[in-house]
Amino acid sequence: MSSFIPIFAANFETLMAFLRIKSLLVLSLSLFALANLNPLLANETLANQDSNITAHEAKAFNVTETILEHIKDDHSWHLWGHTSISLPVILHSSKGFEVFSSAKLVDEHHEPIVFKGNFDYKLMEGKLKIVNAEGAIDEELNKQLLDISITKNVASLFVSVLLILVIILSAANAYKKTGVTTAPKGIQSFMEPIVLFVRDELAIPNIGKKKYAKFMPFLLTIFFLILTNNFLGLIPFFPGGANVSGNIAFTMMLAVCVFIVVNLSANKNYWQHIFWMPGMHWSMKLFLAPIELIGVFTKPISLMIRLFANITAGHILVLSLICIIFIFKTVFASAIAIPFAVFIGMIELLVAFLQAYIFTMLTAMYIGMANEEHHHEHNEAAHH
Amino acid sequence: MFILEINPLVLPDIGLVFWNTIAFLVLLVVLGKFAWKPMLKAISERETGIEDALLRAEKMKADMAAMQNENEALLAKSREERAILIKEAKEASEKMVAEAKEKAKSEYDKILTDAQSAITQQKNAAIADVRNQVGSLVVEIAEKVLRKELSNKTDQESYIKQLADGVKLN
Numbered sequence: 053m054s055s056f057i058p059i060f061a062a063n064f065e066t067l068m069a070f071l072r073i074k075s076l077l078v079l080s081l082s083l084f085a086l087a088n089l090n091p092l093l094a095n096e097t098l099a100n101q102d103s104n105i106t107a108h109e110a111k112a113f114n115v116t117e118t119i120l121e122h123i124k125d126d127h128s129w130h131l132w133g134h135t136s137i138s139l140p141v142i143l144h145s146s147k148g149f150e151v152f153s154s155a156k157l158v159d160e161h162h163e164p165i166v167f168k169g170n171f172d173y174k175l176m177e178g179k180l181k182i183v184n185a186e187g188a189i190d191e192e193l194n195k196q197l198l199d200i201s202i203t204k205n206v207a208s209l210f211v212s213v214l215l216i217l218v219i220i221l222s223a224a225n226a227y228k229k230t231g232v233t234t235a236p237k238g239i240q241s242f243m244e245p246i247v248l249f250v251r252d253e254l255a256i257p258n259i260g261k262k263k264y265a266k267f268m269p270f271l272l273t274i275f276f277l278i279l280t281n282n283f284l285g286l287i288p289f290f291p292g293g294a295n296v297s298g299n300i301a302f303t304m305m306l307a308v309c310v311f312i313v314v315n316l317s318a319n320k321n322y323w324q325h326i327f328w329m330p331g332m333h334w335s336m337k338l339f340l341a342p343i344e345l346i347g348v349f350t351k352p353i354s355l356m357i358r359l360f361a362n363i364t365a366g367h368i369l370v371l372s373l374i375c376i377i378f379i380f381k382t383v384f385a386s387a388i389a390i391p392f393a394v395f396i397g398m399i400e401l402l403v404a405f406l407q408a409y410i411f412t413m414l415t416a417m418y419i420g421m422a423n424e425e426h427h428h429e430h431n432e433a434a435h436h
Numbered sequence: 437m438f439i440l441e442i443n444p445l446v447l448p449d450i451g452l453v454f455w456n457t458i459a460f461l462v463l464l465v466v467l468g469k470f471a472w473k474p475m476l477k478a479i480s481e482r483e484t485g486i487e488d489a490l491l492r493a494e495k496m497k498a499d500m501a502a503m504q505n506e507n508e509a510l511l512a513k514s515r516e517e518r519a520i521l522i523k524e525a526k527e528a529s530e531k532m533v534a535e536a537k538e539k540a541k542s543e544y545d546k547i548l549t550d551a552q553s554a555i556t557q558q559k560n561a562a563i564a565d566v567r568n569q570v571g572s573l574v575v576e577i578a579e580k581v582l583r584k585e586l587s588n589k590t591d592q593e594s595y596i597k598q599l600a601d602g603v604k605l606n
C-alpha cells in the first residue's frame with residue numbers, strides 16, 4: 053500500500069494543476085485533503101505493519117486481507133452477515149463454454165470448495181482457478197481459461213448502467229414531451245446543468261466551438277459512467293459496495309476508449325507535431341519524436357492510473373479507519389475512527405465528482421490537442 | 437511485469453475488461469442515440485430561441501425608440517403648425533377687423549356726405565320754393581295793387597309814360 057503514496061500525492065498535484073473550478077471552497081477543500089491524506093496514509097501503513105505482527109499471534113484479524121477483500125472483485129455479492137447474492141460464473145476453456153452459479157464454489161460456511169465442472173475449479177484469493185488433484189493451481193490449464201463471469205463488479209456496473217439509462221432517458225424524454233419552450237422540470241432540471249457544465253466548461257473550452265459537438269456523446273457518457281460508479285462505490289451496502297471505478301479494468305477500458313477516440317480523430321497537424329516537430333532543427337526533431345510518441349501512450353495511461361488510484365486510495369482510507377476499531381479491539385476507538393471516516397467520506401464525495409470531472413476534462417483536452425488547427429501558417433501570413 | 441505480479445489490484449481482469457467494454461459501448465450507443473442527441477439539440481434550440489427572442493426584443497426596443505422620436509417630431513411639427521395657424525388666424529382676424537373698421541368709416545363718410553348733399557339739396561329746394569312763392573306773392577300783390585291803381589285811365593297813361601321814360605333804347 054505504500055506504493056500508493058507517491059501516486060496519490062503526484063496525482064493530487066496534477067489535480068491541482070488542472071483544477072480550474074471557480075469555487076474557492078472546492079480548492080481549499082482539496083488543499084486540505086492534500087495536506088491531510090498523506091500523513092493518514094502513512095499512519096495506515098504503520099497500522100498495517102502492526103496488525104501483521106499481531107496477526108501472527110492471533111489468526112483472527114488481518115487488516116490487509118480485509119481491506120483487499122473489500123477493494124477486490126468477487127464472485128458473489130455480499131449483502132449482510134452470512135447472506136450474499138450468488139452470481140453466474142461464465143467460463144471458456146478448451147472444452148467450450150460453461151455456466152454455473154457461484155454458490156457451487158463455496159460451502160455453507162462460505163469457505164471455498166472444489167467444484168467439479170469441465171475441470172476442478174476452486175476460488176483462490178477470490179479468483180477462480182483450475183486446480184489439480186492435489187488442490188494446487190494448474191498453471192498450464194489456467195492459461196487457457198477465460199473467466200467472463202458476472203462478478204460483483206460486473207453486476208454493479210450493470211446496475212449503474214441501468215440507473216444511468218433510466219435517469220437520463222427519462223430526462224431526455226421530458227424534452228420530447230414538453231419541447232424546448234418550457235423551463236426544465238424535475239429530473240430534467242437536475243440533468244440539464246450537468247450536461248451544460250460538461251458542454252460549456254469541458255468540451256467547448258478544450259475542443260473548440262467548431263468541433264466539440266461530435267465528441268459530446270462520448271464525453272457525456274464517460275462523465276456520467278464514472279460519476280455514477282464513483283457514487284455507487286461510496287455506498288457501503290447493496291446496490292453499491294462494489295469498487296467498479298477503482299478497478300484497473302474499468303479505468304483501463306475507459307483509457308483505451310479515450311486513446312482510440314483521440315488518435316482516430318487526430319488530424320495531420322497533430323501527427324506532424326509528434327513525429328516531425330515543425331520549427332525545430334532536424335536533430336531536435338529526431339530527439340523529440342520518441343518523447344512525443346511516448347506521450348501519446350502516457351496520456352491515457354495517466355488517465356487510467358489517476359482514476360484507479362484516487363478511488364481505490366479513498367476506499368482503502370475509509371476501510372483502514374474502520375479497521376482501527378478492530379485493531380485496537382475496543383469500541384472506544386470508534387470515537388476517533390468514525391469521525392475520520394466520515395470526514396474522508398466527505399472528501400470522497402468531492403473526489404467522486406472531481407475525478408469524473410478531471411477524467412472528462414483531460415479527455416476533452418487530449419481530443420482538443422489532437423484536433424488543433426495549424427496556427428503557424430496564419431502567424432507567418434500575418435508577418436509577411 | 438514485476439509490479440503487476442506483486443499487486444493483484446493493478447492486474448486487470450480479462451472478464452471485467454470484456455463486460456466493461458460491452459457496458460460502455462451499449463451506454464454510448466443507446467445514450468448517444470436516444471438521450472444526448474435530442475437533449476443537446478433541444479438545449480441548443482432553446483438557446484437559439486432565447487437569443488432570437490432577445491434580439492427581437494432589442495429590435496423592438498429600437499423600433500419603439502424610433503417611433504417615439506417620430507412621434508415627438510410629429511408633435512413638435514404639429515405644435516409649430518398650430519402656432520402658425522393661430523398666428524395666421526390672428527392676423528386674418530385683425531385684418532378683418534381693420535377692414536371692417538375702414539369699411540364702416542367709409543360707409544359713415546359716404547352716409548354723411550349723402551346726408552349733407554341731401555340736406556343741401558332739400559335746403560336749396562326749400563329756398564327755391566320759398567323764393568317762388570315769394571315771387572308769385574309779390575306778383576299777385578303787385579297785380580292787385582296795380583289793378584287798383586290803374587282803375588282810372590289817366591293814372592294808367594301817366595304810369596305807362598313814366599315806365600316808358602325809364603326804358604332807354606340804345
